Amino acid sequence: MAGFEYHIEVRNLSTWFGKKAILKNISCYFEDNTITAIMGPSGCGKSTLLRTLNRLNDLVPSFRLEGQVLFGGENIYETGSSVYDLRKRIGMVFQKPNPFPMSIQDNITYGPKLHGVKDEDELSKIVEQSLRKAALWDEVKDELDKPAPNLSGGQQQRLCIARALSVNPPVLLADEPVSALDPISAAKIEDLLVDLKKEYTVILVTHNVQQAFRVSDQAAFLYLGELIEFDKTSRIVEAPKDERTEAFITGRIG
């Protein structure tokens, strides 16, 4: 398999926090314009895997890693590669909506401004585009100056998606993005993620099998830090090969 075939490819990845091994020798890849679900019970390492992809684990001093994470064919952990450029090209949405304590507009322009966009016209174009992509434009277009924390939970999360899209990353990471939301808001965000895969590579962490089945094309099932299965989602859900996968899917572990 050629190194440049996929946007992101993980090769023999093992990680530790201090002495505790979190991920054990994981290899997988994330295809363009697909949604990949990383699923597994709590504590299986799925969030760690996701946060390894944009080097957010680097914030933890005891974090250690072996193996390779290739993005566009280059190892993102190679010394000399810019973590800031990497994170600009790999966006992230978090479990709980976390809008900045600023206006809706400033939330969106924060990223572009960081990366040098100064022109007001261009910034307002980015605001509209990003909010449209996140299906929030119609709801907030008249109140862009209002503080973002005043929005409802579901709106906040879509704002966070818009904020992540504002710097136009080819890849979007989503860490259980609907688990803190009500069912209606959750459904909206799921639909949105499916829409987004036309333009983006989406990697979704979830502990919810139904959700993975509804939205994802391929899936990785992690259990106690090991990658148990990695294949098309429908194949894994309908005909799990490993008994641990089957136990998870049928709700016996999780």
Place this chain on the structure above:
Amino acid sequence: MASRKDALLTYLSAVTQSRRHFTDFLFKVILAIVIMIVVSPFFLVLIQVASIGFGQIFGIGPGIGLEFFTTFPGVGLEGGIRNALVGTVELIALASSVGIPLSVFGAVYITEYTQPGWTRAIVEFASDVLAGIPSIVFGAFGFAFLVDFLHLGMGLVAGSLTLAFMMIPTVLRTTQEALRAVPMSLREASLALGATKWSTTWNVTLRAAFPGLITGVLLAIGRVMGETAPLIFTAGNSLSVPTELTGSGSWVASMPYTIWAYISDPREYLQVKAHGTALALMIMVLTVDVVANIISRKVTRRLV
């Protein structure tokens, strides 16, 4: 209102009926008396100070009313307290401009740039000890270190720096608290967009912590505004406002010092002026505290 009277009677008869009810009632009364004793100093001080000083601030005449704040004391000290008012404002402004940035950036370094461990423990310990040091010790230290050892002499600079030292622990600790209250996920959201650590700290973390930070700053200002002891040996005194940054031209009056000096003077009209100054100072400190309170309450509402 017959029903209310009936209810009262029922209550009283219940109270007197059994020993347990009576004990319960007794403690309620005792606690009510205790709380009255607890809050009485505030009202007693306010009434005492206001009863003597009220006329100085709100009366009309030479050296009182608005003139109490706009005229200098003059030779016989019969005028207003403009020297003390301006002096306190200048001292606080200079102390804040030194003490606040140092404490805020110190707190940022300790909270955002170090891991829990020795450095952090030492800074927090030192700062807590600093907060507990009596203000007269700050005054003595200011004299020995700033006035004498550094040859700054008494005046605006030495006085302000001594007050700045006193502000540091309050501002540092409240800033730390405010920074810690900022959810980690907010920092992560910024970093995940490709922001640097400093950009994240400046644009997101400090911004989110700003209301809490302002509360701490205002509390510290309110605290040092009324301090006399740190200024006695460091600021000097003046019947006018400072004209220079060094030497005797930089000697500066302050409201607490003026209260202390006037109240220890046998002349009766100075006693009255001391109370007028005290009332003005209390109103200023109270205003600062109320503003701090409003801001912190607004934050609490926004974060919940």
